[in-house]
Amino acid sequence: MCLAIPALIEELTTPGNAIVNLGGVRKEISLALISDAAVGDYVIVHVGYALQKLDPEEAQRTLEMFAEMGQIDELRSELGVQ
Amino acid sequence: MSTVKPNYARALDIKHGRVDMSHGSGGRAMAQLITELFASAFNNEYLAQGNDGALLPQAAGRLVMATDSHVVSPLFFAGGDIGCLSVHGTINDVAVMGAKPLYLSASFILEEGYPLADLKRIVESMAKASREAGVPIVTGDTKVVEQGKGDGVFITTTGVGVVRDGINLSGDLAQPGDKILLSGTIGDHGMAILSQREGLTFSAPIVSDTAALHGLVAAMLDSGVKLRVLRDPTRGGLATTLNEIAKQSGVGMMLQESAIAVNQPVEAACEFLGLDPLYVANEGKLIAICASEDAQRLLAVMRAHPLAGAASIIGEVLEDSHGFVQMTTKLGGRRVVDWLAGEQLPRIC
Amino acid sequence: MKYVDEFRNGELAKNISANITREANPKRTFRLMEFCGGHTHAISRYGLADLLPPNVRMIHGPGCPVCVLPIGRVDQAIRLAREQGVILCTYADTVRVPASNNLSLMRAKASGADVRMIYSTQDALKIARDNPDREVVFLAIGFETTTPPTAVAVKQAAAEGLKNFSILCDHVLTPAAMHAILAVEGGVAIDGFVGPAHVSTVIGSKPYEPFADDYNKPVVIAGFEPLDVMQAILMLVRQINDGRAAVENEFIRAVTREGNVKAQELVAEVFELRETFEWRGLGSVPNSALKLRPPYAAFDAELKFAVDYVAVQDNKACECAAILRGQKRPQECKIFGTVCTPENPIGSCMVSSEGACAAHYSYGRFRESA
Numbered sequence: 015m016c017l018a019i020p021a022l023i024e025e026l027t028t029p030g031n032a033i034v035n036l037g038g039v040r041k042e043i044s045l046a047l048i049s050d051a052a053v054g055d056y057v058i059v060h061v062g063y064a065l066q067k068l069d070p071e072e073a074q075r076t077l078e079m080f081a082e083m084g085q086i087d088e089l090r091s092e093l094g095v096q
Numbered sequence: 097m098s099t100v101k102p103n104y105a106r107a108l109d110i111k112h113g114r115v116d117m118s119h120g121s122g123g124r125a126m127a128q129l130i131t132e133l134f135a136s137a138f139n140n141e142y143l144a145q146g147n148d149g150a151l152l153p154q155a156a157g158r159l160v161m162a163t164d165s166h167v168v169s170p171l172f173f174a175g176g177d178i179g180c181l182s183v184h185g186t187i188n189d190v191a192v193m194g195a196k197p198l199y200l201s202a203s204f205i206l207e208e209g210y211p212l213a214d215l216k217r218i219v220e221s222m223a224k225a226s227r228e229a230g231v232p233i234v235t236g237d238t239k240v241v242e243q244g245k246g247d248g249v250f251i252t253t254t255g256v257g258v259v260r261d262g263i264n265l266s267g268d269l270a271q272p273g274d275k276i277l278l279s280g281t282i283g284d285h286g287m288a289i290l291s292q293r294e295g296l297t298f299s300a301p302i303v304s305d306t307a308a309l310h311g312l313v314a315a316m317l318d319s320g321v322k323l324r325v326l327r328d329p330t331r332g333g334l335a336t337t338l339n340e341i342a343k344q345s346g347v348g349m350m351l352q353e354s355a356i357a358v359n360q361p362v363e364a365a366c367e368f369l370g371l372d373p374l375y376v377a378n379e380g381k382l383i384a385i386c387a388s389e390d391a392q393r394l395l396a397v398m399r400a401h402p403l404a405g406a407a408s409i410i411g412e413v414l415e416d417s418h419g420f421v422q423m424t425t426k427l428g429g430r431r432v433v434d435w436l437a438g439e440q441l442p443r444i445c
Numbered sequence: 446m447k448y449v450d451e452f453r454n455g456e457l458a459k460n461i462s463a464n465i466t467r468e469a470n471p472k473r474t475f476r477l478m479e480f481c482g483g484h485t486h487a488i489s490r491y492g493l494a495d496l497l498p499p500n501v502r503m504i505h506g507p508g509c510p511v512c513v514l515p516i517g518r519v520d521q522a523i524r525l526a527r528e529q530g531v532i533l534c535t536y537a538d539t540v541r542v543p544a545s546n547n548l549s550l551m552r553a554k555a556s557g558a559d560v561r562m563i564y565s566t567q568d569a570l571k572i573a574r575d576n577p578d579r580e581v582v583f584l585a586i587g588f589e590t591t592t593p594p595t596a597v598a599v600k601q602a603a604a605e606g607l608k609n610f611s612i613l614c615d616h617v618l619t620p621a622a623m624h625a626i627l628a629v630e631g632g633v634a635i636d637g638f639v640g641p642a643h644v645s646t647v648i649g650s651k652p653y654e655p656f657a658d659d660y661n662k663p664v665v666i667a668g669f670e671p672l673d674v675m676q677a678i679l680m681l682v683r684q685i686n687d688g689r690a691a692v693e694n695e696f697i698r699a700v701t702r703e704g705n706v707k708a709q710e711l712v713a714e715v716f717e718l719r720e721t722f723e724w725r726g727l728g729s730v731p732n733s734a735l736k737l738r739p740p741y742a743a744f745d746a747e748l749k750f751a752v753d754y755v756a757v758q759d760n761k762a763c764e765c766a767a768i769l770r771g772q773k774r775p776q777e778c779k780i781f782g783t784v785c786t787p788e789n790p791i792g793s794c795m796v797s798s799e800g801a802c803a804a805h806y807s808y809g810r811f812r813e814s815a
Contacts, residue, residue: 017370017483018590018643018669020448037364037446040297044567046597047708056448058646058699061536062565063594065708066646066699073448073698080457080672083464354455364446372490427458427671429492434807 018060020068023053034059108132113212120206120240133216134202134236137223142199142234150234152199155258162189163254171218171248174288175304176379178251179221184308184379185330186255187229191310192326192382194265194317195257200226202236202253207246218249229308231255263317269324270345274413275391277384278355279312279404280305282334283362286376291365302361307380312401319397322387329383335374335433337383338421348416351423351433355410375436385413448698452670453491461675462496469682475501476634477681478771480508480622481641482799483669489804491671501678504771505794505801507622507727508641510587510615511538512765512793512800515725516757518615519544522584524752525613526550526558531750532576534569535584536591537562542796543789545757566598573602573610582746585612590643592616592735593708596715599737599744611746614736617722619644620652621733625724626770627660635771637681639674640666642696649704653692661690668696715741723756725793726765763792768801775802782806 021034021043030046034057044063045051057064108128118125135143142150166182183200190197202222206215226233233253284305291302313326325345329337334356342349358366358373366373380403386394391409398407411423421433469475479485485505488494494503507513519542526533533550540551540562554560559579563569566583573581585595595612602610619641627633640653645666653664663684667677677695684691694700715738722734737745746752759765763785764778775781775794785791787803794802 019367022447036367036449038361039291039364039368041368044565044594044597047593047705047711049707058643060590060643061594062567063597065590065593065643066705068448069698076668076673076676076695076698077451077457079695080454080461080676083460360446367446367449423492425491426453427455427491427493427496428462429495431490431492432807 018058018065020056021059023051023055023057023064026051026053032064034064108212110212110216115206115208115210115212115215115240117208117240117242120238126238130238133212133219134238137219138202138226138233139223140232140234142232150199152234152256155198157258157260160190160193160195160257160259161254162186162193163252164189165250165252167247167250168289169247170289170292171214173292173304174301175285176306177218177221178249179218180225181304181306181379182251182253183222183225183229183231183233184306186253187231187308187310188328188379188382190255190257191308191313192265192328193257193259194263194313194323194326195259196314197229197231197255197257197310199256200231200233200253202233202251204236204238205246205250206238206240207248208240208243210248215249225308229310231308231310260317265323265326267325267327267341267344268346270341270347270385270413271324272347272413272415273388274324274385275388275409276338276349276351276411276413277386277391277394277398278334278357278408278410279309279382279384279398280380280406281357281359281362282329282378282381283358283366283373283376285379286333287362287365287371287373290369290371290376296365296368302359302365305378305380307403309380309382309403312382312398312403315397315401316384316394319393321390321394321397323384323394324387325383325385327383329378329381331377332436333373333375333377334383335372335421336436338433339419339435341383341385342419342421345413346417346419348414348419349411349421350414351411351421353423353425355408357406357408374433388412449670452668452672454672457672458496458675461672461679465501465675465679465682466498468679468686469498469501470686471500473500475682475685476504476636476771477501477639477678478504478506478626478635478637479639479641479667479674480506480619481639481644481669482509482797483642484508484639484667484674485799485801485804487669487671487674489807493671493674496675497678501682503678504635505768505804506626506771507724507769508588509797509799510591510617511542511797513617513622513724513726514539514542514586514615514793515723516544516759517723517755518613519550520757521747521752521754522582522613523548523550523553523558525582525746525750526553526560527556529580529750529752530559531580531582532559532561532572533582533584534561534563534572536586538797539584539586566594570598570601570607570610573607574605577609579609581610582750583610583612584615586615588617588619588641588644589647589712592712592716593647593705596711599715599741600711602744603741608743611744611749612737613746614716616716616735617724618733618735619648620656621730622724622727623653623656625727625730625733627656627662629770633770633772635662636685637663637665639677639681640664640692642667642669642673642699645696645700645704647705647708650692650694650700650702651704657690657692663690663693665693666696666700668698714738725759726769728766759793760791765792765794765802768794775805778802
């Protein structure tokens with residue numbers, strides 16, 4: 015039920031709808047819950063509706079966060095401690 | 097001179113005609129349907145005998161028999177249809193017993209009103225699949241049910257084959273230490289069907305993997321590898337089939353998620369619909385369990401065959417009285433790959 | 446798949462796992478509750494418990510709207526379908542939930558009731574348009590993620606003048622669920638919360654601030670991929686180590702402090718609070734659920750049809766209430782795995798695949814036997 019997927023808006027169709035694409039799979043969904051959606055935007059889709067736009071810069075920041083060294087390591091290396 | 101031709105019978109109107117109750121009643125209409133549609137397509141010496149049953153030559157070994165009913169909806173899908181599916185499915189069930197499939201029977205339950213043109217497409221697809229596999233359809237049956245009591249067409253096929261001496265494959269023969277091999281990508285057939293029903297479209301379409309695997313099986317048997325189990329993971333997918341074998345053999349299993357291949361559009365379609373590819377049906381893949389020392393050789397034999405180019409070793413059999421099928425996920429953690437908890441997918445086989 | 450694959454990367458998982466193991470204060474345990482079906486699923490499906498040190502424990506809270514739906518509400522839907530001949534539209538998740546008299550929506554369908562599984566509320570509207578002579582009722586369940594799509598459908602039905610469409614409103618609120626967990630005599634042994642992913646895209650991070658302030662428990666909102674969950678766990682561990690209790694956001698790519706205001710306004714226009722609502726496993730909770738506002742009363746199936754809600758007690762042996770609060774683990778329930786299984790679910794935690802007991806049964810029970 016919590017199933018939601020990030021998908022790319024490929025085409026705007028009848029007012030309020032769009033065709034989205036995830037990994038080559040396309041479906042028509044409703045944009046009634048968001049504003050200013052454009053072709054090329056990524057959106058989070060849940061039960062046939064786009065819930066929110068996905069921010070590519072924040073996504074990139076998040077991935078960088080995942081790759082960070084732990085705090086203790088940084089501290090240790092700063093102090094030259096093993 | 098009379099202008100009335102002797103024995104004149106109007107040919108079946110394939111283009112516009114529909115199945116009606118007379119086609120199942122055993123009279124002339126049914127005989128005509130059988131002659132003009134079925135027999136002409138399936139065309140072989142046994143069918144030509146024209147009797148209630150086919151008289152077959154003596155078998156040169158132990159017999160294997162398998163049967164399968166096909167109620168797939170929609171009847172036509174990317175990569176196949178109920179016709180070729182019913183031929184491949186039963187050939188595969190016979191083949192994974194270690195037998196060479198020899199003959200098929202085909203029973204049809206037709207719904208009143210079903211277009212003859214579509215029925216002809218199905219029958220021709222079956223004939224083609226049968227010809228290409230070299231396994232003739234030697235006998236059959238036709239029934240018609242009232243409109244609303246069927247789903248267009250239901251087909252049941254039964255297959256008979258022969259097992260060479262020395263071959264002994266069974267689901268209860270897996271032993272701790274054995275390796276588990278998979279012949280290719282999973283989820284293609286089920287997702288081809290489901291996506292069509294759910295209105296998903298594709299840039300690279302998902303195509304059913306329906307195929308006859310007896311040639312691949314023959315190559316695997318010829319290799320001399322110590323094979324324990326062969327099975328095709330159809331309804332319920334890879335997960336269900338492995339759980340069945342684990343239970344039969346009283347063992348556990350450990351799989352590697354990274355070794356199990358899933359085509360990109362299948363993975364994406366599963367994401368869209370909230371499904372796990374491990375539980376999605378396949379119709380052109382098989383699982384093989386063999387002695388550990390033979391695994392690499394078996395893998396090479398499989399990869400050399402066009403239907404198993406993407407074969408991989410996906411795991412091994414463990415000692416485990418609970419019979420758990422476990423998996424190391426792509427992230428390194430472990431999970432159990434359990435039996436399907438009663439989820440009903442739409443009819444896909 | 447973009448924004449999916451990168452967030453499931455095995456190497457990054459190892460890195461975050463190493464960070465958590467190194468940083469988690471070895472002198473204490475960290476009991477962290479998540480209450481989002483997507484998180485339960487991610488933890489189970491990827492075996493994340495193996496990537497955490499033994500002193501960091503995940504507890505599954507009431508994040509599954511199917512699990513917290515009382516049996517009586519499913520009975521209501523079944524009665525409508527069977528006795529009033531409506532077309533009952535529902536998300537697929539509810540069809541197997543066992544209700545009274547050995548029935549479920551799926552069994553009701555098998556005995557002739559017109560029950561239809563749909564993917565989107567738009568499908569329900571279409572069914573109503575295509576069947577003007579039949580009454581169409583949509584079983585509206587879900588937390589704040591799923592409520593806006595219902596609001597859209599009701600507004601559309603009103604605009605189109607669809608007379609044969611109505612909803613059974615069972616929408617519930619996340620902060621109320623958290624409150625019900627925390628407002629227990631003597632406090633609860635939960636050190637921090639992993640905030641739900643998609644609910645938060647709609648409601649924003651603001652509604653969680655009272656929990657950090659009043660109960661002194663840190664909340665980190667996490668995205669729905671396994672790496673998101675792991676990073677959020679790391680962020681919680683850091684807060685707990687430092688004795689902090691703040692609301693932090695890991696899901697920055699989709700969650701803001703304000704959330705989706707357009708969706709919130711749509712919901713506020715169509716729905717209002719129910720004074721009280723019964724939650725399965727948690728009892729009656731005030732201001733925790735929604736009903737349609739008077740201008741939309743014509744679309745309220747509870748007013749339109751004679752189907753009252755009748756409360757049904759859960760089995761006495763069921764420990765869901767304690768499990769939902771993190772006070773007991775699934776394996777500590779006497780009937781877990783014996784009488785109560787996914788095929789024969791006795792309580793709410795086993796009913797949906799995202800429930801704590803179902804998730805443990807399907808993915809984790811081998812750990813106990815090992």
